[in-house]
Amino acid sequence: MPDKNVVSWNTMVDMYSKCGHVMVARLVFDMMTERDVVSWNAMITGFAHHSQNREAFAVFKQMRQDGMSPTESSYASVICSCARLSSLPQGRQIHAQTAKDGYEFRVYVGSALIDMYAKCGDVDEARRFFDTMPTKNVVSWNEMIHGYAQNGCGKRAVELFERMLRTDEKPNSVTFIAVLAACSHAGMVDKGIKILDTMEKDHGIQPLADHYTCVIDSLGRAGRLVEAEALVDKMPCIDDPVLWEVLLSACAVHGNATLAKRAAEKLFLLDPLSSAPYVLLSNIYASLGRWDDASAVRTLLNGRGVAKDRGYSWIDNKNGVRAFMVDDDLGMVNAEEQASVYGAT
Structure with missing residues (x-):
């Protein structure tokens, strides 16, 4: 391949990543004789976007070892990877580095940190950090409300949502998905219905299928199927x-x-x-x-x-994780015989 300037190489890395060919992007990245911070960010973001989170973390580590200083984009992407890996030790390590480099309270880095702590199950730490952020945007609020929802703290999610309504920050469609999901998981059926009713009337936001689904799930969990069917019948997105x-x-x-x-x-x-x-x-x-x-x-x-x-079962033994398939006619079939062995050595 002919030599090209850094901008052209960066464009190729970004293009291959966005087209889903992240390993080709990595080959191009490895061929580069010179890299700038955009090169590293493109590669980290590419891996993170395609859920190759260990690879994203490894590139971030290599970036620092090569003496390149991470940017807000670098930190936000690698924190997202830590969240998906549910790796609290790595997340705390990155958090400490953001504080050292002065990025801790940048809005997008801070929002990613909230999401990371919540996905790792430390919702109290997520809230402590949220409260210390000097500047918040709608993403910050959404991450904290969603963090409460995914950790089963429905009442706290609703309380934070109602606090948000008293600020200058206005909720968006994602905010309502988060708080309605929280109501569903916490059994706060009537509260969820009330919030859904306020979306268009008070906030000018047209409810989407995701919003209705949260409320129908809530009604279904409570056994209120007559009301669930009535809601379906008046929905625009059936x-x-x-x-x-x-x-x-x-x-x-x-x-x-x-x-x-x-x-x-x-x-x-x-x-x-x-x-x-x-x-x-x-x-x-x-x-x-x-x-x-x-x-x-x-x-x-x-x-x-x-x-x-067909249904599968997995058995973990000293040779790795082996899959077994349920077949309607043959019963339990050893998946190893069908070349379906996972992690065997």
Whole structure:
């Protein structure tokens, strides 16, 4: 390959990363005889964006060893990788480095740190850091509210959301997804409905399928399926398969075959190659002793040529993690015989 200037090389690294060819980007990066901070950031961000988080952390470490000073972008990307790895020791190490280099309270670095601590389960540390940030934007608030939601702290998420409403920072669509998810997980059904009702009326934000799905999930968990169906009927976004999957799962928990049939038939149209709604509807009928209906659904599944996903189990032993497949006709098949061994030595 002919020699090119650093800007051109950086462009190639960035282009290959954004096109999903991150290993090609790494080959180009390794061929560079000269690199600047943009080169390193492009490679770290490329790995982080494609969830190759250990590789992102390794490049960041190499960057520092080569005497290149990280930037706000470098830190934000590698902190995100630490969050996805749930690596609290590495996250704390990077946090200390951001403080030393003066990036700790940059908004995007700070928001990434909040997310990292929350994903690692240390929600109290996330909140302590959030409270010390001199400047916050909507991303900072969203990360903290979402951190509470994913750690089962629904009441604290709602309290922080309501505190946010008393500031100059305005919530966005992502804020409402976070707080509605928190309400669902915490069983705060009526609070979630109230928040959903305020979105367009008080904040001018049109609810999307994700917002409705959170509330339907909340109603489904509480067994309030009549209200869940009524909400579905007045929604503008009725062609979202996740919404119907959530409703069907709630029907399975509470044994509502009538609504389950409606949800399953909708999923047959929206996701015709998925076997999940057939299997779940059949299981609901079977749990209610409606064996003819259960058999009819299985016949429909086979008649439409939809392949049922096979189940797997994993056994961890001294030779690694071995997978075993459940087959409808053969029973338990050793996946090693089908060249499906994972991590064996």
